[in-house]
Amino acid sequence: MSDYNFAYLDEQTKRMIRRAILKALAIPGYQVPFASREMPMPYGWGTGGVQLTAACLTPEDRLKVIDQGADDTTNAVSIRKFFQRTAGVAVTEATREATLIQTRHRIPETPLTEDQVLVYQVPIPEPLRFLEPRETETRKMHELEEYGLMHVKLYEDIARHGQIATSYAYPVKVEGRYVMDPSPIPKFDNPKLSGCPAIQLFGAGREQRIYALPPHTQVVSLDFDDHPFVASKPDHDCDLCGASDSYLDEVITDDRGGRMFVCSDTDFCMGRVRAGHAGRLAGQSKGAAA
Amino acid sequence: MSAPILSVRGLERRYGARIGCTGVGFDLWPGEVLGMVGESGSGKSTLLSCLAGHQRPDAGSVTYDGRDVLAMPETERRRLARTEWAYVHQHAREGLRMGVSAGANVGERLMATGARHYGRIRAQAIDWLDRVEIDETRIDDRPTAFSGGMQQRLQIARNLVTGPRLVFMDEPTGGLDVSVQARLLDLLRGLVRDMGLSVIIVTHDLAVVRLLADRLMVMKSGRVVEQGLTDQVLDDPQDAYTQLLVSSVLQV
Numbered sequence: 001m002s003d004y005n006f007a008y009l010d011e012q013t014k015r016m017i018r019r020a021i022l023k024a025l026a027i028p029g030y031q032v033p034f035a036s037r038e039m040p041m042p043y044g045w046g047t048g049g050v051q052l053t054a055a056c057l058t059p060e061d062r063l064k065v066i067d068q069g070a071d072d073t074t075n076a077v078s079i080r081k082f083f084q085r086t087a088g089v090a091v092t093e094a095t096r097e098a099t100l101i102q103t104r105h106r107i108p109e110t111p112l113t114e115d116q117v118l119v120y121q122v123p124i125p126e127p128l129r130f131l132e133p134r135e136t137e138t139r140k141m142h143e144l145e146e147y148g149l150m151h152v153k154l155y156e157d158i159a160r161h162g163q164i165a166t167s168y169a170y171p172v173k174v175e176g177r178y179v180m181d182p183s184p185i186p187k188f189d190n191p192k193l194s195g196c197p198a199i200q201l202f203g204a205g206r207e208q209r210i211y212a213l214p215p216h217t218q219v220v221s222l223d224f225d226d227h228p229f230v231a232s233k234p235d236h237d238c239d240l241c242g243a244s245d246s247y248l249d250e251v252i253t254d255d256r257g258g259r260m261f262v263c264s265d266t267d268f269c270m271g272r273v274r275a276g277h278a279g280r281l282a283g284q285s286k287g288a289a290a
Numbered sequence: 291m292s293a294p295i296l297s298v299r300g301l302e303r304r305y306g307a308r309i310g311c312t313g314v315g316f317d318l319w320p321g322e323v324l325g326m327v328g329e330s331g332s333g334k335s336t337l338l339s340c341l342a343g344h345q346r347p348d349a350g351s352v353t354y355d356g357r358d359v360l361a362m363p364e365t366e367r368r369r370l371a372r373t374e375w376a377y378v379h380q381h382a383r384e385g386l387r388m389g390v391s392a393g394a395n396v397g398e399r400l401m402a403t404g405a406r407h408y409g410r411i412r413a414q415a416i417d418w419l420d421r422v423e424i425d426e427t428r429i430d431d432r433p434t435a436f437s438g439g440m441q442q443r444l445q446i447a448r449n450l451v452t453g454p455r456l457v458f459m460d461e462p463t464g465g466l467d468v469s470v471q472a473r474l475l476d477l478l479r480g481l482v483r484d485m486g487l488s489v490i491i492v493t494h495d496l497a498v499v500r501l502l503a504d505r506l507m508v509m510k511s512g513r514v515v516e517q518g519l520t521d522q523v524l525d526d527p528q529d530a531y532t533q534l535l536v537s538s539v540l541q542v
Contacts, residue, residue, distance in 0.1 A: 131389075144365050148372075148402025152387070155394045155401065158408055159430050224408040 007054040007087040013037055017055035017210070021201060024212035029178030030142075031125050036208040046079060046104055047205030049121035053083065053102045056117055056201070062090045064098035069106040069247070069264030076104075093267050105168070107189040109246045109268040112198035114215055120183040122204040125211060127171045127181035147179045150222055158227055167232065172219045179222070180211060187221065188233045188247045194219035236261040241272035242279035293356065295320045295456060295488045296341070301350035303333075303340050309512040310336035314350070316507065316517065320455070323482060323489040325503030325520060327496060327535065333512035334492045335460060341490065342377050342458045343367050354456070372402050376449035380461040382441035385448070386433045392419065392444055393429040399452045418447040422477060439470035443477065450481060459491040463498055475501050496539055500524060508532045 005011065013035075020034040039047040057063070063083055067076040071093040079102060080091050092098050095110040102119040112118060128138045131149045141147070150171050157165045170187035174180050182193055183202055193200065193213065200213040213219065223229040234248045239260040246268055248261040260281055263269035273282070294317035303310035311333035318324050326334050340347040343359065352359040355374075359367065371377070379385035386395055396415040397405070405411050416426045422443040424436075433441050442462060449457065462478065463471045479502060482489055491502060499506055499520055507517040508529065516529040527533045 131387075144368055146368065146402065148398060148404075151401040151406070152390055152394050152398050155397055155408065155411065156390050159391055159393055159412075223406075225406050226409050 004086045006059070007057045007083065009037065009051065009054045014055040017051055020210045021052070021055065021212060024201070024210050025199070025214045028213055028217050029174030029180040029211060031209040031211045033208055034210050036205045039205065041078070043206040044123065045075060046102070046121035048203030048210070049102050049104070049119050050079060050082070051205060052119045052201050052203040052210065053100060056100060056119070057083065057087050057089055059087070059089060061099045062092050062097055064092050064095065064101045066101065066106060066108065067104045070266045072266065095267050105184050106247070106264060107185055107192045109263070109265045112196055114197040116198040118198050118200045120200065120202045122181070122183040122202045122207075122209070125181055125202065125204040125207050125209040127179050142178060145177070147173075150179055151224070154222060154224065158224070164223065164227055164229070171222050173222060174213065175218050186233070186247055187229070188231045190219070190221045190229070191231050234261055237279060238263045238269060239279040239281040241269045241277045241282070243269070243272055243277070294318055295355055297353040298341065299351045301337065301340060301347050301352065303336050303345060303347045309333070311340070311509070311512040314514055318488055318490065320488055321486045322505065323491060323503045325499030325506045326490065326492045326509060327494060327499055327506065328509035329494060329535070332509040334509055336512075337509070338458055338460055338490065338492050342375065343371060372399055373452055374455045376454040376457045378445055378449055378457065378459040378462050380464045382433070382438065382445045385445040386441060388433050391430045391432055392424070392436070395433060395444060395448045396451050399448065403452060414451060418451050421481070422447040439466055439474060442466065442474060446478070446481070450485065453485065455488060457487050457489045459489060461493050462491070463493070463495065478502060496524065496536065508535065
């Protein structure tokens with residue numbers, strides 16, 4: 001353990017990342033370039049998020065890592081172990097107890113507080129990328145607030161599918177200025193971005209960008225007047241805990257069309273089960289949420 | 291008709307030591323169609339892209355509606371370019387977004403200027419497809435599924451949907467066969483008259499300017515060698531180069 005500097009990265013690198021974080025917090029939604037380091041894991045596994053976490057961690061922190069809402073998937077387990085080994089910080093699976101949460105593709109169901117930092121892993125930070133491949137041009141579009149193109153994508157959705165079919169990485173406008181990609185969280189989570197008391201940091205390692213939402217930032221999902229934004233989720237209750245207001249995963253249980261819906265946020269679901277809530281299949285399929 | 295809509299003085303653009311265009315000056319009046327002809331490499335396209343703000347001229351001034359275009363901040367110039375100006379490219383695929391449907395192509399300028407009502411955007415797109423003679427059942431098809439002539443008409447619809455005042459056209463009929471060209475010219479002529487557009491049209495096809503342009507500028511080696519009313523220039527060319535140009539048109 002002592003072979004590594006605290007939290008793996010050297011102090012100069014952390015300093016550089018912290019400067020980028022401060023700049024990102026000062027200009028909410030703006031993508032700050034930073035000199036992303038090579039990390040001991042492949043691109044796409046959260047190298048951006050890991051660098052942010054490393055730069056923010058203090059020995060007193062309690063870390064929670066989630067992947068698609070779950071604490072026990074490969075990505076979450078390996079990143080949690082990584083920081084246990086290189087920083088020796090305490091870890092937890094309970095959202096309420098964590099001071100720093102690194103997440104991939106979800107925002108926890110339990111409301112965050114102002115004592116917490118939420119770090120997102122971002123694959124592609126540029127919301128305009130698939131519409132305009134030139135980086136020089138997208139930068140210019142951000143600079144001049146030319147965001148009509150984002151609506152072209154939503155228009156295309158409605159023309160093709162009859163509704164806005166974008167269901168994750170749904171573009172948002174931050175404080176009426178920058179259009180931002182909220183990372184591939186389901187659009188169900190979009191309303192939680194706005195007015196959140198916690199600091200939200202977004203790190204894209206391969207793309208070398210950091211952006212951020214300071215606490216209580218106004219975040220609006222883009223939409224049309226006659227096709228308003230809807231935070232959609234499967235039309236079910238959780239089969240384990242019975243929650244009707246949490247984001248659900250669909251789990252195939254056999255090859256005869258059997259399926260169940262369970263909370264994607266495992267900590268939230270377990271908490272409810274422990275508190276005595278029960279869903280349709282509670283009891284008979286223990287551990288299926290895992 | 292009190293003031294020219296576009297006023298150009300002493301415009302020059304150099305590529306290193308070579309001249310792109312130099313000493314170009316003219317006034318364009320509201321509702322007027324100005325043709326620019328000349329052989330390949332005579333500086334027509336350079337001049338047009340300088341006027342439209344795609345390139346920065348090295349000297350001279352461009353005044354649009356009393357405002358100095360070259361001194362404008364980029365924000366304002368780009369806003370002009372997507373509201374009051376339009377630019378029709380020679381190759382439709384340069385001016386279109388090939389990855390999205392025809393309706394989205396037409397709607398893009400509307401959305402860029404703040405339209406946020408899907409139903410109204412779509413209604414306007416249908417209206418404009420109709421005006422450029424594209425069947426409204428094709429609205430959700432991508433431009434890749436369109437013929438060359440349809441792509442060019444779609445590009446025109448996409449540009450004119452915001453009701454611009456000044457349109458730049460770079461060889462709009464280039465690469466189309468003659469019957470498609472004739473229909474496109476017919477369409478353009480109708481739109482120009484109906485909407486009262488001011489147009490600068492660059493072409494090497496004298497038949498196009500004969501049909502469309504009120505006034506003509508003949509360019510050679512980056513310089514304007516002759517300008518005047520279209521019929522006057524074409525029927526009674528004064529400059530030796532213009533005479534050559536007019537006489538080299540094949541008569542069928």
